[in-house]
Amino acid sequence: MSQIVTRLFDNFSDAEHAVIELERVGVPHGDISLVSNRRGTSHPVADVREPRDSTAGDAAARDAGVGAALGGVIGAGGGVLAGLGLLAIPGLGPVxxxxxxxxxAVGAAVGGAVVAGAGGIVGALTHAGVSRAEADVYAESVRRGGTLVSAKVDDELVLTAQAALDNTPYVDIAERRALYQGQGWSRFDDTLDPYTDAEIEAERARWR
Known part of the structure; x- marks a missing residue:
């Protein structure tokens, strides 16, 4: 059996470190996912350092299924971070x-172009076992410029993976939900327009 271990980060470099730590303690590349808002930032895509626990060849073999599933939008090779690619998720804009x-979180990929979403990020998270309340906060936070790291972790590795993640600063979901609700927010709405560059920069500035 496995469990979902998820963390939200305001800083992309912290999320990057979290992925590396998960790989270091033995969580397979194919069981780790990262989603980060692309707007208003210079997040690296192709030039991201390779995780320490494998060669590019090893990672390519393990990530091949993910790369194929996204029709080449997300490529394989060099671990999760080196496989980062650009795509669109409903309600989030470019990530x-x-x-x-x-x-x-996305639908079919045809000719390298992502088309209609299949439940979006909230649907993907809840299907994996994350509560709807938490999934809404995770999705809203990515919409506002955050980065989400989520891993499927075997039961015997859960405590180790959580300890590895706890070494990296992450967002307290309950506190972030309360803050959003204090602004009149109730749930993630993927029909709203994605945040603009200026809005995301203002949101990120609050957490620096």
């Missing part, structure tokens, strides 16, 4: 992403 969550 950089890799892994199972990204694959589940």
């Amino acid at each position: 950089i992403a890799a892994g199972w969550l990204a694959s589940a």
Whole structure:
């Protein structure tokens, strides 16, 4: 059996470190996913350092299924971070992403172009076992400029994976939900326009 271990980060470099830590403690590349808002930032896509625990060849073999599922939008090779690609998820706008969550959050990929979403990021998270309340906050936070890391972790590795993630600063979901609700927010709405560059920069500035 496996469990979902998920963390939200305001800083992309913290999320990057979290992915590397998950891989370091033995969570397979194919079981880790990262989704980060692309707008208003210079997040790396092709030039991301390779995780320490494998060669590019090893990672390519393990990530091949994910790359194929997204029709080449998310490429394989060099671990999760080196497989980051650009795509669109309903309600979020352009994101950089890799892994199972990204694959589940988008629909079919035809000729390298992502078409209609299949439940979006909230649907993908809840289908994996994340509560709807938490999934809404995760999705809204990515919409506002955050980065989400989620892993499917075997039961015997859960505590190790959580300890590895706890070494990296992450967002307290309950506190972030309360803050959003204090602004009149109730749930993630994928029919709203994605945040603009200026709005995302203002949101990120609050957490620096």
